[in-house]
Amino acid sequence: HTETRLADWRPYPWKLDSTRLAFTIAPQATTVESTLVFGPGENGPGAEGPADLVLDGAGLNTLALTIDGQTIDETHVSRGEETLTIAAAALPPGGFTFAARVQIDPAANTALEGLYLSGGIYCTQCEAQGFRHITWYPDRPDVMAPFRVRITADQPVILSNGNPVGQGEGWAEWDDPWPKPAYLFALVAGDLRAVSGAFTTMSGRKVALNVWVRPGDEDRAGFALEALKKSMRWDEQVYGREYDLDVFNIVAVDDFNMGAMENKGLNIFNSKLVLASPETATDTDYERIEAVIAHEYFHNWTGNRITCRDWFQLCLKEGLTVFRDQQFTSDMRSAPVKRIEDVLNLRGRQFREDQGPLAHPPRPDHYQEINNFYTATVYEKGAEVIGMLKRLVGDDGYAKALDLYFQRHDGHAATIEDWLKVFEDATGRDLSQFKRWYVDAGTPRLTMTEAWDGDAGRLTLRFTQTTPPTPGQPDKPPRVIPIAVGLISPNGDEVLPTQVLEMTGASQDFTFDGLAARPVVSVLRGFSAPVMLERPIDAATQAFLLAHDTDPFTRWEAGRALARDSIIAMSQGGKPSAEYIPAVGRLLADTAADPAFRALALRLPSEEEIATAINAAGDVPDPDRIHAAREALARDIATTHRAALEATYDAMAVPGPYAPDAGPAGQRALRLAALGLLNRIDGGARAAALWESAGNMTEKQGALMALIEADRAGDALAQMEAQFGANRLVMDKWFMVQPLAASPDRAPEIAAALAERPDFDWKNPNRFRALLGGLAANHAGFHRADGAGYRFYTDWLLRLDPVNPQTTARLCSAFETFRRYDPARQALVRAELQRLAEQPGLSRNTAEMVGRILG
Ligand code: HT7
Ligand code: ZN
Helix, strand or coil: CEEHHHHHHCCCEEEEEEEEEEEECCCCCCEEEEEEEEEECCCCCCCCCCCCEEECCCCEEEEEEEEECCEEHHHHEEEEEEEEECCHHHHCCCEEEEEEEECCCCCCCCCEEEEEEEEEEEECCCCCCCCCCCCEECCCCCCCCEEEEEEEECCEEEEEEEEEEEEEEEEEEEEEEECCHHEEEEEEEECCEEEEEEECCCCCCCCEEEEEEEECCCHCHHHHHHHHHHHHHHHHHHHHCCCCCCCCEEEEEECCCCCCCCCEEEEEEEEECCCCCCCCCCHHHHHHHHHHHHHHHCCCCCCCEEEEECCHHHHHHHHHHHHHHHHHHHHHHCHHHHHHHHHHHHHHHHHHHCCCCCCCCCCEECCHHHHHHHHHHHHHHHHHHHHHHHHHHHHHHHHHHHHHHHHHHHHCCHHHHHHHHHHHHCCCCCCCCHHHHHHCCCEEEEEEEEECCCCCCCEEEEEEEEEEEEEECCCCCCCEEEEEEEEEEECCCEEEEEEEEEEEECCCEEEEEECCCCEEEEEHHCCCCCCCCEECHHHHHHHHHHCCCHHHHHHHHHHHHHHHHHHHHHHHCCCCCCCCHHHHHHHHHHCCCCCHHHHHHHHHCCCCHHHHHHHHHHCCCCCCCCCHHHHHHHHHHHHHHHHHHHHHHCCCCCCCCCCCHHHHHHHHHHHHHHHHHHHHHHHHHHHHHHHHCCHHHHHHHCCCCCCHHHHCHHEEEHHHHHHHHCHHHHHHHHHHHHHCCCCCHHHHHHHHHHHHCCCCCCCCHHHHHHHHHHHHHHHHHCCCCCHHHHHHHHHHHHCCCCCCCCHHHHHHHCCCCCHHHCCCHHHHHHHHHHHHCCCCCCCCCHHHHHHHHHC
């Protein structure tokens, strides 16, 4: 398969002045007529003279091609695998109009790229390269044009980007004046109902807002609409960014490869990220909906008005937009809790990626299939890198740089170099070393040692950084690392409030003078850099930090480290840290602390996290022993602190009607964390009672998971199916929790039995991910020594690949950690990967993933 390289990027030689499209929609034969007006490229004819016109297209039935109204002579046309080239000789150098008429088949489009049907609704997905499945076009993000679109469809609702300019029975016309690349094009046609509102922008313009859903789903769309209004206001207040069209439409569809898509003025969402009611959605779902609505809305400026020059620059829009949605959630909810959640997510997905065969920099420089690079590294590490930049230049520097970014690049397609240059120009800083964060893969290991000179009252901290090799990058120079530290005196008072140290060398000392007594160092406050910190620290000091640290992140981190070390010790035949179980008691007694924080501090690290830590220490993780150790520790905690856990469980009951706000959600999280521990010693009695009494999905799902763990969920599962059998999103949860919470010795068999059911609608990505993702998240079940988990998983990847390559390829990442495990498990996984690799006709998407994982 061919590779695309950053170094090969060249500007498009023609300027696309306008795009007109006319769709006549029919399920098996939709006609697309395009009229593209081209002018001379900005750089004029190249050294070789006037340029050919190269257009992208895939799976199109081409009916007509013209230049300035004349059929193009076939001698001037050449065809590649997914390209059409019209020779320069056929093109007037001063500009011309290219027109095409093609036919496509939305009903047969199971890959969900381009125009497809989802439950009777026509919709599109064009990022990254879906537009080429709609018509011939320069399908690259640096070719931007205003669009005028006429759609004829026998459907009550017909939408596209921009503002509506005309509509009648069976047709509508839309005009988008803002130049955009093809990946931001969208079309929707179907029987939909709007939940509507309005927003007045900061300059007083009125914008109509609609959330479009299937008839009957209207009562679950209100939360998304409110989230949209909050996002619009926040972007005005915090970034000074105003919306720029008369209407903003959001559409929910059931079949979607990812979460949502930021098409200009017409965001299309996976219905699970729009629809919510207390009975059907959990607190986590609500928080995620609010964040993703914000994320897609924020793309209007960071992604749409300023887009990416090429797909290597993906983190320019995604890293920045994730960073902005994280800021938004921090402002709407609890900032410390959000930071801990983000770090958990980063470590669980991005650190894992960085440590395995799929490691790549936030800005990669080659790919086979761009859809395989919508990764935690591009998104979440991309956001962390911006967080570091902000920490280094300060809030004012950041605000100045962002203003300059919007001013300088509005309406253009930009690069990471452009992004760093606005920071350099706005702040006067040299960011050449900082750029390594964008171009180097791998998670730096940061070690800290302390030297105390009691006579001088001086503490010296020595930091050393190294980054292990990653595929194609054996050696890495040191990076700039912002290290936030604070010092706490032995009596628990903070003697040095947070200070950001700037590390630039491979090894560097920082000294602190005038100290009366040796302080305890609180380091990497707020997780100030995405590194793995190693420091010699004993359990008593961790317990001290858990009790006294003023920084909520490092306070939580200290408790987490105690729990992690306890499980690791137990899995290797030792005992839990003597400090840990008493520390949990103090946490339970600390009723003044935020319940959401206490919930996070009470929750034990996942088995996956333990396996990662064991691997990082150079040992081989044993999934069965890790599972047994974690269970044993949970039982120990529950036995020791039974009364306090029961009191916490009772105190955290939330009276009155359900609200998804951070306050009550935090109480429910703490209540369920207590339930999870008590469940180990009460045989599921409390979970059964909660299942009966709960009036919201958060507690229902928490109770159900506990019942599955206690092996007494039969009635609850039957009741849930009876009540919600027709609700796809609730049934996705039903499919997910069973393999996830099952005992490892039965998880693959449970997944296999569920896959036999007629309602295992495996062509729907949500349903497929629910079942396979649920199994993969059951660490000991997926990695069962007999290979049943691996086999089941691979059987289904093989089945899905010809239907939906994007989703199949993404799920291959379940195997990315396989080299951590013992030789027998490694051999089992390798055999499954080989089975995939040898499949005739395997998609380019999956072939690339399997190839990279096998190395
Ligand atoms: N920018 C969007 C990415 C996306 C996508 C990418 C590949 C295939 C399907 C897709 N659907 C959406 C979503 C976002 O990051 O906001
Ligand atoms: Zn995004």
